[in-house]
Amino acid sequence: MLLEMRGITKTYDGGVQANRDVSFSVRAGEIHALVGENGAGKSTLMKILFGLEPMDAGEIIYKGQKVRIQSPEQALEMGIGMVHQHFMLIPSLTVAENIVLGHEPRLGGGRFDFARAVRITRELSEQYGLSVNPQARIEEISVGARQRVEILKALYRGAELLILDEPTAVLTPKETNDLFVSLKQLIDRGHTIIFITHKLQEVIAISDRVTVMRQGRTVGTMNTADTTKEAISRLMVGRDVLLRVAKPPAKPGKPVLVTNDLRAKSDKGNEILKGISLTVHAGEIVGIAGVEGNGQSEFVEILTGLRRATGGQVKIGGQDVTNWPPKDIRRLGVGHVPEDRHVHGSAGLASIAENLILDRYDQPPFAGQGLARFIIRPKAIRSFARELIDRFDIRAENELVPAGALSGGNLQKVIIAREFVKQPQLLIAAQPTRGVDIGAIEFIHQEIVRQRDNGAAVLLISADLQEVLALSDRLVVFYEGEIVAEFTDTAHLTEEEVGYYMLGAWRDRTQKGESK
């Protein structure tokens, strides 16, 4: 055994028991998958191993010796490296600068040796087959590339045991495949990998062994070859999980969202939307597939009033709402699950309850009426929050906990709850299940279908092709700011086919209703 963690117990300041007597062991040279529901304690266990969180009890045995890891520096010295769920790179610095940060090569006189940093980066990148451009700024490169930078950074610091916390949550299918190839190469070079994910097909595809956590405990470790997705998910959730979406055929009604030749410029001033015309009817789910950065985000921002259109028109429920402010658009009954739950979706220092009332704090029963309409009613807000916590199965001590203390998946449920409970006529869901566990994915998918069946028009944007394929009644593909394909029959589509359009290899070859 390379690593053994025994009896690890950890209670956070707020009183949450994140790890209870956890045992976890890793063999040298394996890829070990760590799975479990949101809040099961995976990140916590890894933070303890990486010296970011102290443990209350337990012991860590690494390379046969009992060790005490009290800081990431110590962990790195021992050869343990970690890539976090949220990236920790500095956007305005270059790739090379980020990689050597903290251990910079120096010229005589102590000045930073940028040329050598670039050389080091290039060598590392070639050695491990993780391609990056050393001179590019982090803010200019794709999410997949940022991930590679994080991994290279850990390798530069000498990591032999590499912890990857949900590395694929933000990747496209192609980027995921590339990552897996690199991980295999790392193993060949004698590294060991701990891999956290919510996607069971990835567990099956790449891991040698898998450990399942549930509610702060480890409930089993298996050889991947001897198990199945169903068996793993049963262990995770404690019941059978529907891995496919159960969905009756759609009954589309009148058009709810209509965009006409919609155009926009990106922050840098180039044309990012080149005339999008799209209609979403009541009672149908329209999916947008596409590699990130092809205009989907900007499209959603315009629909929700967060960005100005430079041309074209948006109609919601028959009204022209082009360039309306967000509040007025929301008032028409538009729900919006934003793609980044930290940037737009939540206020970390505010309580769960305060996060849940974002678009109704000024309406009864949360505010009074008449003269009292400026007065907030904490009782009504708290009981509303408790109800949603219950209904959407948000794992939190109570409704006054700051949203920032929730695990990623639970924070996502807070956002889902807020946007779904208002029964919108138009629901725009961007990456609704990113970083969410399978039990919760099942739940969110069911809720989306339920919104549809209640007559909502649903626009779904996801980098997860399986998800768009499984949920959408109709599918369009975005490529470089245009719709390059539309499919009205999603049942017989394959990922490969859609993939060709997403990468711009095919264009307009498909006629509606048939796949090629």
Added chain:
Amino acid sequence: MNGDRLRRFAAEALGIVVAFALAIAVGMVLVLLLSAEPGHALYALLIQPLTSAFYFGNVLERAIPLIFAGLSVAVSFQARQFNIGAEGAIYIGALFGTLIALYATFLPGPVHQLAVFIAAIIGGALVGWLPGWLKARFGANEVVSTLMLNTIAIKFTSYLLSDPIRDKSSGYTQTVTLPDQVLLARILPPSRLHTGLFIALLAVVVTYGFLYRTTIGYEIRMVGINPRFAAYGGIDHRRAIVLAFVVSGILAGLGGIVEVVGIHQKLIENFSPGYGFDGLLVAIIARLHPLAVPFAAFFYAYLRAGAAIMERESDIPQEMVSVIQVILILFITAEALMSFFRKRMNRRTEHAR
């Protein structure tokens, strides 16, 4: 879950008390090193403010303007606006109120007094509004605009006091004593402590209610915590920012007039020894929470009053207290940083075990 809140509050409060204790400890060490009669100096600084109604009244009377200024800063800082215009608003609030006190004497007593306060509120609101509007409309940096506005407000007041509203019979740049009916009653003679204390405490409660129990307070706080979240939810962040500035100005303006009708009983040139800036420190010590502001203001005033006594009665100058204050601010901000690094602290204590 109330217990939860209480626990968090207690933890915060404990941190602040510890910071005070440490700062005073450092001050004591310095006094021990510097003074020929350290016992006497320390007694004057720490104990004497409690020994008579007069001294204790001095502490409370000093706390009043600090409470207003602290609240003023807390409101705009919660909107993440680095508004340092409290000093200017103190002067304009005092000036507007004084004008009504001097020239609206035809009003019946209580109405006159009320009008004085309303005038101060209007003055404070105007001074607060301008930099807020400039920020929201043009993105003008509020630090620069409020600093400039402070100078304008103070100089304008001085100008009026130099001639137009000056009491020509006195040799000073000040107005005549204001009419009795607008003055606040003294409640602990011979100190100058006045009923403005109750107005200040009322302001604490109202500010708390404003931030935590009104829709506008919610908007202000959300804009302060995550502006992009607020925008996404449809909150008009410009309006929220402007309102935070306005309320901040109102609180400081009230502080100004209360000082005039409570302590000086006339408007005097440069009557504020920088309360607006002390308000920054008070608000930071209180971690921007309105309910903690009176405690922070009290401690702060206590140190100041003790320093004045110490200077009179021993060989240690007042400035000693500035040293303690600076150390205190260092500890408090360090403590705030500390909570970010609590993990590290835990680790150290675990190590020690």
